Amino acid sequence: MGFYFRQAGQNLVQNFGMNALTLGTITFAFLIFGLFGIVAHNARALMEEWGGRIRVTAYLADSVPAEGANRLREQIGALEEVQAVSFRSKEEALKTLEGKLAIRTGLLKGLSRNPLPASFEIQLKPPFRDKEGVDRLAAKLKGISEIADLQYGAEWIERFSAFLVLLQVLGAGMSALLLLTTFLIVAHMIRLNIFSRREEIEVMRAVGATSFFIRAPFYLEGIFQGLAGAGLAWAGLYGLYQLFLIQVYDPLKVLLGNFPLRFLPWEYSAGFIVGGVLLGILGTRVAAGRYAGV
Amino acid sequence: MDEFAPVEETYKIAPEIGPLGHTEFLEGIHLEPAPIEMSGVCKSYEEGRQALADISLRIEKGKFVYLLGPNGAGKTTLFRLLYAAEGLTRGELRVNGYELHRLKNRQVPHLRRSLGIVFQDLKLIPRWTVFENVSFALRVLGRKKREIAEKASQALQKVGLNGKGHFTPDRLSAGEQQRAAIARAIVNEPALLLADEPTGNIDVRTAEDIVRLFEEINRGGTTVLFGTHDEGLAAFLPKERVVLEQGRIVESTLDPALPGPTAA
Numbered sequence: 001m002g003f004y005f006r007q008a009g010q011n012l013v014q015n016f017g018m019n020a021l022t023l024g025t026i027t028f029a030f031l032i033f034g035l036f037g038i039v040a041h042n043a044r045a046l047m048e049e050w051g052g053r054i055r056v057t058a059y060l061a062d063s064v065p066a067e068g069a070n071r072l073r074e075q076i077g078a079l080e081e082v083q084a085v086s087f088r089s090k091e092e093a094l095k096t097l098e099g100k101l102a103i104r105t106g107l108l109k110g111l112s113r114n115p116l117p118a119s120f121e122i123q124l125k126p127p128f129r130d131k132e133g134v135d136r137l138a139a140k141l142k143g144i145s146e147i148a149d150l151q152y153g154a155e156w157i158e159r160f161s162a163f164l165v166l167l168q169v170l171g172a173g174m175s176a177l178l179l180l181t182t183f184l185i186v187a188h189m190i191r192l193n194i195f196s197r198r199e200e201i202e203v204m205r206a207v208g209a210t211s212f213f214i215r216a217p218f219y220l221e222g223i224f225q226g227l228a229g230a231g232l233a234w235a236g237l238y239g240l241y242q243l244f245l246i247q248v249y250d251p252l253k254v255l256l257g258n259f260p261l262r263f264l265p266w267e268y269s270a271g272f273i274v275g276g277v278l279l280g281i282l283g284t285r286v287a288a289g290r291y292a293g294v
Numbered sequence: 295m296d297e298f299a300p301v302e303e304t305y306k307i308a309p310e311i312g313p314l315g316h317t318e319f320l321e322g323i324h325l326e327p328a329p330i331e332m333s334g335v336c337k338s339y340e341e342g343r344q345a346l347a348d349i350s351l352r353i354e355k356g357k358f359v360y361l362l363g364p365n366g367a368g369k370t371t372l373f374r375l376l377y378a379a380e381g382l383t384r385g386e387l388r389v390n391g392y393e394l395h396r397l398k399n400r401q402v403p404h405l406r407r408s409l410g411i412v413f414q415d416l417k418l419i420p421r422w423t424v425f426e427n428v429s430f431a432l433r434v435l436g437r438k439k440r441e442i443a444e445k446a447s448q449a450l451q452k453v454g455l456n457g458k459g460h461f462t463p464d465r466l467s468a469g470e471q472q473r474a475a476i477a478r479a480i481v482n483e484p485a486l487l488l489a490d491e492p493t494g495n496i497d498v499r500t501a502e503d504i505v506r507l508f509e510e511i512n513r514g515g516t517t518v519l520f521g522t523h524d525e526g527l528a529a530f531l532p533k534e535r536v537v538l539e540q541g542r543i544v545e546s547t548l549d550p551a552l553p554g555p556t557a558a
Contacts (some may be wrong), residue, residue, distance in 0.1 A: 003433060014421065203417045206377065207431040208407035209464070210400075 008220035014200055015193055017106040022189040023279065026229025026279065027236070029182035030272060034172040034237040037268050043164050046259055050160070056122040057151040064146045069118060072146055074118060081128040081137040086121045090114050117148065131158045183283060190222060191287035215288050222280035231278025234269060325390040327353050329486040329517040332374065335385035337371055337413070337541075345371040346541045349385070352547055353519065353534075355485070358512040359523040359548065360528045363538035364438035369521040370414065371491040376519070377411055379404045390486055407435060408515070410479030412489040416471055418463040418478075418491070424450070425459035427478045435482060449481040450474075453507060480511055487511060490521045496528075505531050 012019050058076070060069060069087060079087045088096070093116035122141075124133055134152050141147055194201070204214050241263050249261050264272075314496045330353040331347070337346040346368045353359050361369050374380045376389050378397055385393040390408045397405065418427050430448035437445075450456050453473040455466075463471050472492060479487055489508065495499035505527055522528065528535055537545035 141427075151408050199417060200419050203419060203430070204434065205403075206406060206413070206417065207377075207434050208403040208409075209434045210403045213434060 004216040004220055007217035008224065011193070011197070011217060012224065015196065018189060018193060019221075022186055023225050023229050024224060025182055025185050025189075026276065027232045029178050030230050030233030030276065031236050032178055032262065033175045033275075034268075034272065035231055035240075036175050037264055038237065038241065038262075040168050040171055041264060041268065042259075042262055045165065045262060047164055049257075049259060051126070052123075054134065055152070056114055056124070056134060056141065058119040058120040058122060058141050058144075058147045059149040059151070061146055061148040062117065064118070068146060072144070073120065075144070076122060076141070077141060079137065081124050081140075082122055085123040085125040086123075088119050088121060089115055090118050092117065093117070117156055121218070130161070179279075183279060186222075186225070186279060186283040187286040190218065190283050190285060193221075194218060194287055206270055208211050215284070218288050219281060219284050221246060222284035223277050224280070226276035226278070226280025226283075227273065228276075229279075232271045234272050235263075238263065315440040327388060328354050330519065331386075331388040331389055333386040335375065335380050335387050336383045337368075337375060337380065338383045340353070342539055346375070346382075349541075349543060351536060351543065351546060353517060353548065355517055356512070356515055357548075358509065358518045358520065358533040360533055360535040361519055361538065362525065362528055362535055364523055366540075367523075367539055369523075371489055371541075372521075373488055373506065373521060374410075376488055378405055379410055387435055389530070408484060408486070410482070410484035410487040412472075412479045412487070412492045414491040415476040416463075418471060418474055420463055422475075423460050423462055424455060424466070424474045425476060428459070431478055431482050444501040445481055445483075446477075449477040452480065452511075453477045468496045469503065470541050472496060472500075472504055476504070476507060476511075480516070484516065486517045486519070488519050488521075491523070492520070493522060493524065493527060502526055502530055509533075 060072070064072070073085050073087055076082055091114065094114050097116065122137070124137065128131065128137065138150055138152055139149055201214055241261075245261055253259060253261070332350070332352070333350050335346060335349040336344065338344045349372065363369050367448070371380070375382050375387060375394065378389075378394055384393055385395065389405065392401065392405045394406070395403070397501065418424075421432075422430070425446055427448055429442045432442045432445055447456065450459050455470060455473050455477060455490070458466065458470065464504065466474060472495075475488075475540050476492070479489075487508070492508075493504050501524070508518050508520055509531060520533075534547045535545070536543055537547060
């Protein structure tokens, strides 16, 4: 086994220029693929977080007494779509408004009575955090007589969700094209590598080397290049992520509600490694067939 | 049954006039397969060119045979058939017991491990040292490091290159490169040594030295088939000879080929 590794090592060093080019191509492709992965991963996480902020506000009629409000809360809490219900009294609503108005609280001093209604803030369960789920809940709440008004809206979520799907499809499509192009380039470069050693291969065959003996060093080279390329890309991505995070994102993240930007999850990182190895193996398989076979 | 092992067969010669001029009936006699047995071998190419036609010969173990003929006579084609670099169009061909007319691809490495081959263009790997070139044949066989070192050194000594194992081929003379190629061919002590024009690119004096080297190898028990277009060389050291012309045997000092094996 050591012989194969030594041969692979010698071959990598001997054709350094070509191998460096192959490595660079693989690294670049995985870097781009990884960037799409980070964007998609964070966009999905952002969608989930924003989805969690979807609320339905049910305003109560002024005539509803406190005991009625409690009974109503239990009734709403029992609905299939509802995850949590919180009650805000008229007084709490006024306090909240005063807080938002800040230095302009003087505007409220002229009021003879509290005009703000009591309300229920209703949080939906994850499967219903879309327009359809919201509409379904709203239809049920409209049937409750004590509820004077409803406030809800999921259109913006739907539009953003559609945009994200488009982005993901485009990203996946472009990544696939990029990977395919990289695969073809890598296979071609490996073929050139093998072609440059055709005399050696002929000698190997002449003295009775099996196909495996001839091909093994090439496969090891391919695996090394795939692994190294994916590894370098991963390291590059991490470096870019840290740089972007510190220099660009952190000062602006309040615009996205302080959403924490994430790096690739471990499954994606493992996928990098596996992808690199597969690229190396498949590229060699395609390239080696013509020259290294017996 | 080991599918990679050479085939051994019992020859049955029918009761008719045999090669010695009298009736023979040798049923049941087990004859060790000759290193080379060819019967009616033909090789044609797609464009219609016939490189070899109806070649039948048998080279017994331990023989030294010149394969003579001008350029284009079919010598190289015959060599390429012998180590299965090409397939035959028709006929039967046995080399070291391997039936090449029925050989599967995965058996070819095993056939070649039983041979020593000296190519016309040497095929020494330029970036390897002489020692690495010579020992490579043993590495392919998976031999241990110590054995490889020992046998490679012995082979280099036999061809007169001890002390030059660490050189790369470009630092050797043409004759020394030829010796290095021979060392590689004999390092695994093959039963049969095939040499296709091993003296094609060197001067007469060196060529004669090379022929003597082959003779010495042959004296050790290795069967040698030596291809050359140089009649003068064959005359320098007379041995058995087979002469090809336009793909056919026009002269042979070998015993006529025995009939091929029949079912026992």
